[in-house]
Amino acid sequence: MVSSVEQKILEKIDDTNELKSGAHNIRSNGESISRSTSRTISIKNKEDKSGIDVIIQPNTKNQSVHVPVVILNQDITDTVYNTFDVGENSDVTIVAGCGIHNCNAQKTEHVGIHEIFIHKGSKVKYLEKHYAESTGKSQKIFNTKTTIEIEEEGSLEMELVQIKGVDDGNKDMEINLHNNARLIITERIFTELEQEAKSNVTINLVGEDASAQIVSRTVAKDESKQKFYFMMNGKNKSRGHIECDSIIMSNATVTSIPALSASCEDAELIHEAAIGKIASDQLMKLMSLGLTEEEAQETILQGFLK
Amino acid sequence: MVSSVEQKILEKIDDTNELKSGAHNIRSNGESISRSTSRTISIKNKEDKSGIDVIIQPNTKNQSVHVPVVILNQDITDTVYNTFDVGENSDVTIVAGCGIHNCNAQKTEHVGIHEIFIHKGSKVKYLEKHYAESTGKSQKIFNTKTTIEIEEEGSLEMELVQIKGVDDGNKDMEINLHNNARLIITERIFTELEQEAKSNVTINLVGEDASAQIVSRTVAKDESKQKFYFMMNGKNKSRGHIECDSIIMSNATVTSIPALSASCEDAELIHEAAIGKIASDQLMKLMSLGLTEEEAQETILQGFLK
Numbered sequence: 001m002v003s004s005v006e007q008k009i010l011e012k013i014d015d016t017n018e019l020k021s022g023a024h025n026i027r028s029n030g031e032s033i034s035r036s037t038s039r040t041i042s043i044k045n046k047e048d049k050s051g052i053d054v055i056i057q058p059n060t061k062n063q064s065v066h067v068p069v070v071i072l073n074q075d076i077t078d079t080v081y082n083t084f085d086v087g088e089n090s091d092v093t094i095v096a097g098c099g100i101h102n103c104n105a106q107k108t109e110h111v112g113i114h115e116i117f118i119h120k121g122s123k124v125k126y127l128e129k130h131y132a133e134s135t136g137k138s139q140k141i142f143n144t145k146t147t148i149e150i151e152e153e154g155s156l157e158m159e160l161v162q163i164k165g166v167d168d169g170n171k172d173m174e175i176n177l178h179n180n181a182r183l184i185i186t187e188r189i190f191t192e193l194e195q196e197a198k199s200n201v202t203i204n205l206v207g208e209d210a211s212a213q214i215v216s217r218t219v220a221k222d223e224s225k226q227k228f229y230f231m232m233n234g235k236n237k238s239r240g241h242i243e244c245d246s247i248i249m250s251n252a253t254v255t256s257i258p259a260l261s262a263s264c265e266d267a268e269l270i271h272e273a274a275i276g277k278i279a280s281d282q283l284m285k286l287m288s289l290g291l292t293e294e295e296a297q298e299t300i301l302q303g304f305l306k
Numbered sequence: 307m308v309s310s311v312e313q314k315i316l317e318k319i320d321d322t323n324e325l326k327s328g329a330h331n332i333r334s335n336g337e338s339i340s341r342s343t344s345r346t347i348s349i350k351n352k353e354d355k356s357g358i359d360v361i362i363q364p365n366t367k368n369q370s371v372h373v374p375v376v377i378l379n380q381d382i383t384d385t386v387y388n389t390f391d392v393g394e395n396s397d398v399t400i401v402a403g404c405g406i407h408n409c410n411a412q413k414t415e416h417v418g419i420h421e422i423f424i425h426k427g428s429k430v431k432y433l434e435k436h437y438a439e440s441t442g443k444s445q446k447i448f449n450t451k452t453t454i455e456i457e458e459e460g461s462l463e464m465e466l467v468q469i470k471g472v473d474d475g476n477k478d479m480e481i482n483l484h485n486n487a488r489l490i491i492t493e494r495i496f497t498e499l500e501q502e503a504k505s506n507v508t509i510n511l512v513g514e515d516a517s518a519q520i521v522s523r524t525v526a527k528d529e530s531k532q533k534f535y536f537m538m539n540g541k542n543k544s545r546g547h548i549e550c551d552s553i554i555m556s557n558a559t560v561t562s563i564p565a566l567s568a569s570c571e572d573a574e575l576i577h578e579a580a581i582g583k584i585a586s587d588q589l590m591k592l593m594s595l596g597l598t599e600e601e602a603q604e605t606i607l608q609g610f611l612k
Binding site (some may be wrong): 003065096236248249250251252253254256257258260261262264265266267268269270271272273274275276277287 | 318394436540553555556557558559560561562563565566567568569570571572573574575576578579580581582601
């Protein structure tokens with residue numbers, strides 16, 4: 001049974017309107033509170049630790065699996081180990097958000113350890129939203145560690161979003177791409193107050209004709225701090241592209257370190273990064289249309305993080 | 307007295323044709339073998355260690371000072387400490403190359419520790435070429451560590467070139483820019499065989515309206531390895547731009563890590579980097595004009611590193 005607070009949080013982290021129509025596992029305060037599977041997608045508890053194995057049979061097409069995690073009013077560190085095994089020639093969507101509501105708690109922490117295996121020729125879309133809320137002063141912490149293998153001809157499109165309320169977010173990812181594998185990561189991060197966000201992403205272009213693209217857009221406000229370390233290793237004939245854009249406001253700090261390393265003469269690696277404030281001509285234009293400075297800022301930031 | 311081998315090496319590292327017409331100090335095998343000063347540029351040996359203090363009086367205009375270092379046929383580590391103090395409102399050129407000729411030696415190492423103070427309103431052009439040659443198999447190593455203060459309204463243009471023969475090159479630089487200070491670094495590096503090159507450059511945009519630009523172009527051939535770490539810290543209203551382009555060939559490895567860090571909302575930082583091989587259409591075009599593949603490659607690399 002899903003409570004109304006749980007429901008509200010779930011809508012924040014999974015806005016697909018399909019949460020319960022497909023295979024799903026809803027984890028709340030460390031327990032599975034709702035689960036369903038399909039003919040080709042099974043979900044089983046891990047035997048040795050907390051978490052689930054999501055096994056998707058080969059040739060599963062146009063299905064989605066939703067594994068949201070919510071934590072409500074608890075002083076806990078909820079650590080979960082999830083494994084996704086996507087069989088050959090599938091085409092699926094995985095939605096894996098996490099939401100914290102901790103009005104009375106001091107410190108609520110979610111630790112997500114994910115493994116994703118995308119077998120030969122499979123196409124996966126992966127969405128992960130982090131959201132937290134509370135009325136009082138309390139720590140809401142997210143730590144995720146994700147390792148991903150994309151086998152030959154496989155493809156993965158990831159959307160990683162941390163929009164609101166996360167005091168301390170650490171993202172650690174390592175992704176190996178084999179022959180002809182393809183990866184696109186789109187990251188959106190917003191921090192304010194004294195929040196901190198860190199991303200550490202390593203992409204290994206192991207196979208021939210592997211290609212990867214990262215597009216990261218972030219906004220840092222107030223005293224918040226962001227640190228991004230992206231490493232793209234071209235170990236074979238391959239293509240890699242990293243693009244990071246950040247807007248800073250007030251006393252925020254953004255450090256952006258996109259590293260390229262090529263050890264093959266047929267690797268083509270490119271990155272671009274920019275850190276700056278909101279363009280004043282855009283602000284002026286919106287203000288001349290009748291918006292206050294704050295409204296104009298908000299509109300520009302919304303567009304930037306869209 | 308300058309020998310003919312010394313003369314040949316000097317021409318490689320200082321092609322200005324002005325080496326002896328201005329103030330200069332030629333250091334060969336750890337000893338000063340030729341020195342002259344001018345009315346406003348003095349050169350004195352350091353009392354506590356090997357090296358010189360170059361003191362440029364305020365308002366010194368259109369003068370140059372040349373401080374080449376050569377090492378011939380010696381198994382040594384020649385460590386030199388040089389300090390350059392450029393008085394206010396000057397406009398000078400510093401040429402500080404280093405050349406090693408070590409036909410019979412096993413291992414020849416140059417360690418250059420430089421401090422450069424550019425006082426208020428001064429304009430400095432700094433050229434540094436590293437060159438090494440030998441007929442046998444021997445180690446030719448360069449390690450430089452440079453710290454630079456550019457006071458308000460000061461400007462520095464650096465050209466750093468490592469074109470040939472350096473087996474192991476390590477460059478370490480830290481530069482502080484104060485109000486309205488300006489910096490342009492142009493770096494050119496070529497490595498082949500099993501050579502290694504590392505650059506570690508930190509630029510601190512401390513003052514208001516400071517601006518810095520790094521343009522790095524490198525070519526890595528054969529089994530050679532290059533690693534670049536550029537850090538641009540925007541600590542005030544300022545602008546920073548890093549641009550790194552590398553061509554890799556055969557089994558070379560290039561790692562390029564240009565980091566940006568902004569802790570002020572009025573800092574504007576940008577970087578771009580690309581690693582790839584020679585464009586095949588350029589090769590084809592030159593080969594269609596009658597050049598062999600090797601000649602065509604050579605022509606493209608020359609143009610790229612110009």
